[in-house]
Amino acid sequence: MSLRSFTLLLSAVAMLVCANLSSASESFVLSEHCPPSFEKNAQGQCKLVNMYQMYDSIENKGMGGTQTSLPPYRDGFTPQQIDLGRYLFFDPLLSPNQTLSCASCHQPQKGFADGLDRSIGILGEKVKRAAPTLWNAAFLQRLFWDGRATTLEQQAAGPLFAADEMGNTPEQLLNSLQNNTYYPDMFKQAFPASQKIELAQIYRALAAFQSSLISLNSRYDHYAHGYHQALTEPEIEGMNIFRSFVARCSECHTPPLFTNQQIAVIGTPEPAGLPLDVGAETPFHSEKLKGGFKVPTLRNIVKTAPYMHSGVFPTLREAVDFYNKGRGHAVPEGVKMYIHWHIWEPNLTEQEIDRIVDFLGALTDESLTPAIPQRLPSGLK
Numbered sequence: 618m619s620l621r622s623f624t625l626l627l628s629a630v631a632m633l634v635c636a637n638l639s640s641a642s643e644s645f646v647l648s649e650h651c652p653p654s655f656e657k658n659a660q661g662q663c664k665l666v667n668m669y670q671m672y673d674s675i676e677n678k679g680m681g682g683t684q685t686s687l688p689p690y691r692d693g694f695t696p697q698q699i700d701l702g703r704y705l706f707f708d709p710l711l712s713p714n715q716t717l718s719c720a721s722c723h724q725p726q727k728g729f730a731d732g733l734d735r736s737i738g739i740l741g742e743k744v745k746r747a748a749p750t751l752w753n754a755a756f757l758q759r760l761f762w763d764g765r766a767t768t769l770e771q772q773a774a775g776p777l778f779a780a781d782e783m784g785n786t787p788e789q790l791l792n793s794l795q796n797n798t799y800y801p802d803m804f805k806q807a808f809p810a811s812q813k814i815e816l817a818q819i820y821r822a823l824a825a826f827q828s829s830l831i832s833l834n835s836r837y838d839h840y841a842h843g844y845h846q847a848l849t850e851p852e853i854e855g856m857n858i859f860r861s862f863v864a865r866c867s868e869c870h871t872p873p874l875f876t877n878q879q880i881a882v883i884g885t886p887e888p889a890g891l892p893l894d895v896g897a898e899t900p901f902h903s904e905k906l907k908g909g910f911k912v913p914t915l916r917n918i919v920k921t922a923p924y925m926h927s928g929v930f931p932t933l934r935e936a937v938d939f940y941n942k943g944r945g946h947a948v949p950e951g952v953k954m955y956i957h958w959h960i961w962e963p964n965l966t967e968q969e970i971d972r973i974v975d976f977l978g979a980l981t982d983e984s985l986t987p988a989i990p991q992r993l994p995s996g997l998k
């Protein structure tokens with residue numbers, strides 16, 4: 618062997634060693650720590666720790682009181698499952714042309730919504746509805762605007778495989794994860810008992826991550842726990858109107874989640890030119906639910922304009938004003954809707970509407986916003 622080819626060989630070996638070293642140092646070690654607001658139990662699962670757990674009754678201080686307990690919720694995932702879900706959530710590898718991640722439509726800086734009236738899917742076209750916030754999704758018994766899914770795991774299959782959303786197929790999704798340099802090992806860290814990546818693990822990791830998005834520490838919550846200076850006078854005024862028998866907002870947007878998790882027909886209009894969205898009528902096969910939608914949470918509501926299932930109201934003021942315009946005022950002619958009995962004509966003054974909007978501004982808490990991964994296993998942005 619000539620000296621020249623020997624040196625070449627040496628440098629090739631050196632490059633290989635370097636590549637190996639750097640890939641080892643770049644491997645993804647999933648977190649062993651639970652996110653803030655969770656505590657690791659003896660089984661290594663993350664359990665939610667929150668002030669509202671101190672209150673044992675949903676009617677603690679009388680109906681509509683602030684010190685109410687939390688409804689059932691999802692927790693008990695391991696730190697590794699939550700962390701794997703974080704990578705999956707932000708990784709466009711989950712869509713077949715590697716352009717869309719969950720975070721494309723659920724952006725942390727936009728309240729985990731996307732700022733659009735209706736989201737734009739993989740075909741570059743608007744989908745049917747607006748992206749809801751994912752804050753406090755851990756508590757939801759029904760998912761999607763029409764309530765058609767009952768668990769986060771079941772929900773995840775929706776966007777992944779809907780042709781107009783992420784447009785993937787189960788086979789292709791599993792292939793792209795299995796063939797990735799890092800994901801097989803990361804799934805092992807999160808699901809040590811399993812030999813290969815399974816769809817159920819993808820759903821579970823996404824559910825785990827989403828269940829960590831807890832928002833229960835707003836200025837309103839400080840007030841609710843007894844620190845009354847946390848809210849301004851106009852906000853307290855707004856809160857009292859919100860909870861009053863005149864406005865009736867809290868009958869449906871019930872604290873502490875600001876949703877009672879029911880489906881309600883309130884008769885929201887569609888944006889000009891769009892056909893009527895019958896909402897929950899379809900999954901529940903019930904005419905009574907025509908135009909019915911899941912009562913959305915109002916947490917972090919100032920972050921998630923535009924409002925309602927198809928983003929018809931650009932501002933919060935307009936969304937609140939809707940309730941003042943009269944029962945069924947926007948129902949298209951000739952359509953029979955069974956509007957909920959709490960929707961009526963509260964005749965709020967302009968000032969009262971402003972105060973409600975002030976109050977809704979006090980429901981913002983993004984302190985547990987997770988870190989966006991600096992680097993993704995797919996190498997994509």
Ligand code: HEC
Binds near residue numbers: 754759
């Ligand atoms: C193209 C935009 C888009 C992408 C990508 C997307 N979503 Fe969504 N998401 C939506 C829209 C729109 C809805 C509401 C659809 C409906 O109600 O019919 C929704 C609803 C949801 C809900 C229900 C929330 C609730 O309050 O009912 C969850 C949870 C969710 N998405 C999680 C995810 C996850 C996890 C991913 C990635 C696997 C994802 N989304 C990807 C747009 C998107």
Ligand code: HEC
Binds near residue numbers: 880881883915921960
């Ligand atoms: C009968 C139950 C009910 C009552 C009472 C009610 N809401 Fe709603 N609210 C809903 C439902 C259902 C939606 C979703 C409707 C849709 O998307 O078409 C909604 C949507 C909203 C939204 C938009 C949320 C989003 O994420 O887009 C706001 C803001 C809101 N309500 C505020 C109020 C206020 C303020 C009051 C009192 C004046 C009130 N609501 C009374 C059921 C109710």
